[in-house]
Structure formats: C-alpha cells, structure tokens
Amino acid sequence: MLKILSAALLTFCTCTVATGQDLLQKYVKDNAVRIAAPSPTNSDYSDLNAIGEAIADARVVMLGEADHSDGTTLALKSRVVKYLHDKKGFNVLLFENDFYSLNQGWDSLSKDRNSIKTFFYSNLYPMWSKTEECADLLYDYLPETFKGNGPPLKISGFDNQLNGSYARNSLKKKLHQYLSDQSIDLNSSAFLSYLSVTDSLMNTRFKDEGQFNNHLNINRTNFKFFSHLSDDLLSRLGVSHSTDYCYQLINSLKGLAEQRLHHQKNKYVSGGIRDAQMAQNLAWLLQHKYAKEKVIVWAANYHIIKNKTELVSSGFLRRQPNMSTALFNQLPGLQKQTFILTTVSSEFPDDKRNYPKLSNGFDTWVQPDIAFGFINIKAFQNLNPAYNQSFPMKTLGHSDLVGKWTQGMDGILYIKVNRKAKTSAL
Known part of the structure; x- marks a missing residue:
C-alpha cells in the first residue's frame, strides 16, 4: 500500500x-x-x-x-x-x-x-x-x-572595487581635502597610515590566485586597521554628513577592506560584502546624486x-x-x-x-x-x-x-x- x-x-x-x-x-x-x-x-x-x-x-x-x-x-x-x-x-x-x-x-x-x-x-x-x-x-x-x-x-x-587610474592618481588627495574641510586632524600617524593603505586597496593585476593571496597576507593587518579607522572617521563625521559623496566613499572603501579580509576565508562571504556595498553605493x-533622474x-x-x-x-x-x-x-x-x-x-x-x-x-x-x-x-x-x-x-x-x-x-x-x-x- x-x-x-x-x-x-x-x-x-x-x-x-x-x-x-x-x-x-x-x-x-x-x-x-x-x-x-x-x-x-x-x-x-x-x-x-x-x-x-x-x-x-x-x-x-x-x-x-x-x-x-x-x-x-x-x-x-x-x-x-x-x-x-x-x-x-x-x-x-x-x-x-x-x-x-x-x-x-x-x-x-x-x-x-x-x-x-x-x-x-x-x-x-x-x-x-x-x-x-x-x-x-x-x-x-x-x-x-x-x-x-x-x-x-x-x-x-x-x-x-577600485580599478581606475583616476583613483590611483587622485583618491588620497580627495580624501585629504575633504577631511581637512571637516576639521579632522590630519597630522596623526594613524591618519597618514590610513591614506597609505588605500594604495593596497587599488586593483592590481596578479598573475594568479597565489600571488593575490600573498598580497592579502601581507596586508591583512593593514586592512583591519583601515576598517576600524574608517568606522572612527564615519563616527566623527556623523550622520549629518551621510549625504556627502566623500562620506559614502569612506564607507565604500571600508567595505572593500572587509571584502579583502574575507576573501581567503570564505569567497562567498567576501562576494556578499561586495554586493552589499554596491547596494549601498x-x-x-x-537618493542623492541622481534623486530626480531615471x-x-x-x-x-x-x-x-x-x-x-x-x-x-x-x-x-x-x-x-x-x-x-x-x-x-x-x-x-x-x-x-x-x-x-x-x-x-x-x-x-x-x-x-x-x-x-x-x-x-x-x-x-x-x-x-x-x-x-x-x-x-x-x-x-x-x-x-x-x-x-x-x-x-x-x-x-x-x-x-x-x-x-x-x-x-x-x-x-x-x-x-x-x-x-x-x-x-x-
């Protein structure tokens, strides 16, 4: 039956x-x-x-x-x-x-x-x-x-993800100018290190996955530091600046650092971080730059x-x-x-x-x-x-x-x- x-x-x-x-x-x-x-x-x-x-x-x-x-x-x-x-x-x-x-x-x-x-x-x-x-x-x-x-x-x-030559040539200067305009202390060693880490976040051509993983291993501590300092900068700027392009740029860079940190451990999590950050951008x-556009x-x-x-x-x-x-x-x-x-x-x-x-x-x-x-x-x-x-x-x-x-x-x-x-x- x-x-x-x-x-x-x-x-x-x-x-x-x-x-x-x-x-x-x-x-x-x-x-x-x-x-x-x-x-x-x-x-x-x-x-x-x-x-x-x-x-x-x-x-x-x-x-x-x-x-x-x-x-x-x-x-x-x-x-x-x-x-x-x-x-x-x-x-x-x-x-x-x-x-x-x-x-x-x-x-x-x-x-x-x-x-x-x-x-x-x-x-x-x-x-x-x-x-x-x-x-x-x-x-x-x-x-x-x-x-x-x-x-x-x-x-x-x-x-x-930063793949453009324009970012390589001008991103640090743009961040420096914006944060200076917001009266953020730019002379600290932490901030200078923050700017230098952006170079490691730029897309670079790697010949294979092994070379990319070596790059990630070398910069793991830098990416953690960058993520934490990004949170600190966003907190100091406050939500009143959340409509600023550079506020969102800092948020986007933080997402990229988090994406790189998770790449070796779990590529699906890393990809999910990228998708979430693309959604935020x-x-x-x-909502802001093209609020009235189709x-x-x-x-x-x-x-x-x-x-x-x-x-x-x-x-x-x-x-x-x-x-x-x-x-x-x-x-x-x-x-x-x-x-x-x-x-x-x-x-x-x-x-x-x-x-x-x-x-x-x-x-x-x-x-x-x-x-x-x-x-x-x-x-x-x-x-x-x-x-x-x-x-x-x-x-x-x-x-x-x-x-x-x-x-x-x-x-x-x-x-x-x-x-x-x-x-x-x-």
Missing part, C-alpha cells in the same frame, strides 16, 4: 511540475516578441516598444548579462540603452564599476569623443571599454548626447536578479544576498519602481566547454526562428501570481541552472546565438 501511495505521489508531483512548465512554455512560445539584431546604424526602435510598454513608468531599469564576455549581449544592451535614453527619458547609465573614478573622474571630464575614450580605456573595465560591441554606444552615441540636442547621457559607477546615487543599471545578471537566495533549493545562490536583494531591503519602495531585464541565450559557439544541453531548457521554448526576442515575465507573473515552478535556464553563465526564475526577473532579452566579445583596435 505504501509503495502504491508513494508511486502515486511521485506521479502527482511530476505531473504538477510538468503542468507548471507547460504553462510557462506555452506563454513563451506565444508571447516572445521578435526584435531586430543590434546594429550601430539602426535608429529605428519601433521593435523595442514592447520593452518600453513593459517597463512602463519604472524609474530604474537593471540590464544584466549572463557572462561579461558575451559580445552579442553587449551589443544588444547597448541598443537598449540608446532606446531608453532616446525614447523613455533615462538619462543616467550606472556601471558595475569603480565608484570613485566613474563619479569624480567622469564629472571633471571634457565630454568630447577623444577625452571619453582615453578616460574609459583606463577607468572602465576593458570587457566594456575595449570591445567592439560597446564602441558605438561609448564613443559615438555618448559624446553626441553632450552636443546640446537634448539631455545628455550621464555616466557613473557603483562598484566598491547605488542607494546613495539614487536610471539604467548595467551589471551582471548575478547582481541584479531579485530574490536570489530563494530561487534554488541549495547551492551557492543561497549563501549570500546579492546587490538587488540588499538594495531593496535598504530601499523597500524601490522594487516597485524597478524593472529587472536579464539576458538568456541558447548557443555559445565560441565557448569550448562541453556543457550538457538540456532538451527542456527555457531557451528551447522560444520559437526556433527568433534570433533576438523579448519575453515579458512580469506580465506572466501578473497572469499567474501563484506560479513558482523550477526550470532550467542559462542566466548565470553558459550552462543551465534549475531555479524558480520567474521570481528573479521582470523581463528577458533572448539571444539565440551569442558570440564572444571582440577586442576593439586602439
């Missing part, structure tokens, strides 16, 4: 999952909207109107990428950014990049093409600044927006998916909240004003890793003649609010991962064949 009941229960559960997947599968087949292939010369955005309608009056659009090396994704995201700026009034583009260099450096920059290109080549991650797929957006479209024909597209960054930008967030799918720790039953996704989770916890009302648009692809011909191709993955549900498409997941959620089935999807890298993905995003940019990004000529 027990065996019969167990078999019946298994059959019931299997049918329930299959029925749930069938529901979403039918929706995807019937409602995937065909969009044009990305092209720098195509200024007709009529095919993207479905995306605009889905975004509606959202203030923030988060644009993701499954892997930073996905060139076709970068080209498509660039086109969507141009559409959002031209047609939907989004005038700020925030990169998962250096909070210091892309704020202080960008703000002081002449906005002509050559100046922008020179600046980005040394301050924006090369996976974006030095790829052919982003060149039109960054070096043709962007400078044109500063020539007086409408609101320009402003650039900023929210990552606590992003919240500051949204904003595009350019980052990895991993950082922008919502409800991350609830999407899978086990594994690394459950270990630490990501950036969007931390952001929405900090600013609870923002989630209703945010549209999360991730990317999903079917084929990666330049990736030679032999990932198994599942016959029932999300990408197999899209009509085979659609090369580029948009799927409005938010509309599906509104039609099926109780839907919480798990299914395989290539949204965090190039392999299928099973999760309750309809709970993690509002829309999907679908790409059938995704080619690796090409390095642009200098």
